[in-house]
Amino acid sequence: MSYSAFESAPVINGRSHDFWCQNLITKNILATVASFGSNSLLQGKGFLDALQEWETNLPLTLRQFKNGLLNLSSKFPEINCTIVLFLDKEVLLGVLGQGAIFIKRDKKSGWLMQKEGVILGKLKNHDRLLLFSGDWWKKLPKLYLISALTNSDIYDGAQDLLLNLHRQDLNTTASGLLVKISNNQNTAIKLSKFKSIRKLPQKIFSKIKLLYKPKIALLGFLLIALVVAIILGIYKNFQNQSQAKFSDKLNQISHAVSEGTNLIDLNPIRARELLAQAVADLKQEAQTKHTKEESKVIEDNLTKAIDGYERALNKFTITPEIFFDFNLVKQGAHAAGWFNFEDNLWITDKVNHLIYILNITKKSAKIFSGDEKxxxxxxxxxxxxxxxVLIDSIYQIGNDGKLKEVILKDEKWGNIVNMYFYGGNLYLLDTLNNQIWKYIRTETGFSEIRNYLTQDTQVDLASATKLAINGSVWVSGGTQMFKFAQGVKELWQIQGLPESLGDKLLIFTSDNVKNVYILDKLQNRIIQTDKDGAYLSQYAWKEKYEITDFMVSESLGKILLLVGDKIYSIEIK
Known part of the structure; x- marks a missing residue:
């Protein structure tokens, strides 16, 4: 959808010499800004001026958005800001400093963000958002937030939120925005309240029938009855306390299951966190002794949590389909590997001593070069x-397909297993010397050989087979994956992956894709993460394919697998 229509209402409470707040509303930007400290006014106005400049040069990717916020943070360290950027069909959401974003969609509601960071997603007609800057939202019950978002008039909803703030005697400063997407009629949300399973303790009435008239017998009987009553009372009190504690805990877990289920489409990463913790808590609770009714409640919630977690994993079982057959170009073709640039693939065929070029958009291929070398x-x-082409040396391939040696084999070369071309420069992966060699483009050709990895970067590349570059340099092979920036190793790992990785790993990413893709050959699957390593989805197949390489075209919505003389494709969901 296009985000050309939205309404907003301010939620602002209290300004002082050490607190300043303001909302920014433009065609493409919604932001609520708060600044604390003696310099709050200057900081706040300077931040707003800088933010307004984005309107003429709007960040279009998650990376640009993140870097832009980090740049603003370095200039205005006292600022808290929660911001929404409306792109053509998506939105960028960000929190700088302290802030949060709460969403209501149809009958679902929950937190999109509760800490500093950035996310990318889509909003729908009738969605409503609460943007908070600062930490004052932590003092409000969730019911107040839902009530504000449910109000048919967003300005009344904003006032209700402030009134509830005062009703709780919360003498606090507040800065926020209530946002309604599109101007269509709203649909009120009906709260589905949790049913309490806590049982009220029943009063115990006991009738004592005297069997003995003698005073001694009567006193003894009364004494025994008193002791029994005390024991029963202690037991009943303990039982009631245990039931109350169980009910409170189960209500918290049920709330987490409900919130996680509601967030599956809105924020799957947060949904997985909530549902995974709920599954662990419920399994632990199931190990302790409970009544039949309590055990049934635990079992029902566990089933819901597991089902929700499985849905949030975005696991797809697929059957790859044939995308292209190289026998149409050369009978008996055998592709050994490839390199992609934009919509073209350069494929080497050692068996037939050929190089093919395939345009994946047009599905047209040709023999580009043929030589015994x-x-x-x-x-x-x-x-x-x-x-x-990298052979014994590096050769340039002319438009006529002929080879011309441009970089002689260097004495520093060990075992070169892969070459990559990026930004006009050539990169060679050397598994013997645990190094990536770099040749820089010059006016007359290429520079002398240079180390890409710094002297302090010690890494074992013995099992590495493939390079990928998108500004950072990625290396994969065996069970290892590495990310380097300016020759220095960076910590990078997949977060939230349900099963551990296998062997024969390959990474694909580039400037033309916004995510990272990992081929796990051992387990017949491809895993999709964002650039920071947060797990997004995975595609698995049952058949066994001898995959030599793969690439991704997000513009075509396809993952391509190179298998012998054919290319297979997987649709990106």
Whole structure:
């Protein structure tokens, strides 16, 4: 959808010499800003001026948005800001400093963000958002938030939120925005209250029938009855306390299950966190002794939590389909590996001593070069203007397909297993020397050999097989994956992956995709994460394919697998 229509209402309470707040509303930007400290006014106004400049140069990707906020944070360290950027069909949401975003969609509601960070997603007609800057939202019950978002008039909803703030005697400063997407008629939300399973303690009435008239017998009987009553009372009190404690805990878990289920489509990462914790808590609770009714409640909630968690994992079982057959270009073709630039693939065929170029958009291929030397080719790379192949040395491939040696084999080379072309420069992966060699483009050709990895970067690349570059340099192979920035190793790992990785791993990413994709050959699957490593989804297949390489075109919505003389495709969901 296009985000051309939205309404907003301010939620502002109290300004002082050390607190300043303001909301920014433009065609593409919604932001609520709060600043604390003696310099709050200057900080706040300076921040708003800088933020308004975004209107003419709006961040279009998650990385640009994150870097933009980090840049603002370095200039205005006292600022808290929660911001929404409306792109063509998506929105960027961000929290700088302290802040949060609460959403209501149809009959579902929950937190999208509760800490500093950025996310990318889509909003729908009738969605309502509460943007908070600062931490004052932590003092409000969730019921107040839902009530404000349910009000048919967003301005009345904003006032109700402030009134509830005062009703709780919360003498606090507040800065926020209530936002309604589109101007269509709202649908009121009906709260589904949890049914309490706590049983009220029943009063115990006991009738004592005297059997003995003697005073001694009567006193003894009364004494025994008193002791029994005390024991029963202590037991009943203990039982009631246990039931109350169980009810409170189960209500908290049930709330987490409900919130996690509601967030599956809105924020699957947060949904998985909530549901995974709920599953662990319920399994632990199931190990303790409970009544039959309590055990049934635990079992029902556990089933819901597991079902929700499985849905939030976005696991798809698919059957790859044939995308292209190289036998249409050369009978008996055998593709060994490839390199992609934009919509083109450079494919090496050692068996037939050939290099093919395939345009994946048009599904058209041709033989680009043929030479006996290509039987020993390692990698072919190229762009629309220049092409290179790594054999014993590095050769440039002319438009006529002929090879010209441009970089002689260097004495520093060990075992070169892959070559990559990025930004006009050539990168060689050397598994013997645990190094990535770099050749920089010059006016006359290429520079002398240089180390890409710094001297302090010690890493074992013995099992590495593949390079990928998107500004950072990624190396994969065996059970290892590495990420480097300016020659220094960065900590990168998949967060939230339900099963551990297997062997024969390959990574794909580039400037043309916004995510990272990992081929796990051992377990017949491809895992999708964002650039920071947060798990998003995975695609698995039952058949066994001898996959030599893979790539992703998010513009086509396809994952392509290279298998012998064919390319198979998987639709990205």
């Amino acid at each position: 290509l039987s020993q080719s390692i990698s072919a790379v190229g762009t629309s203007q220049e092409n290179y």
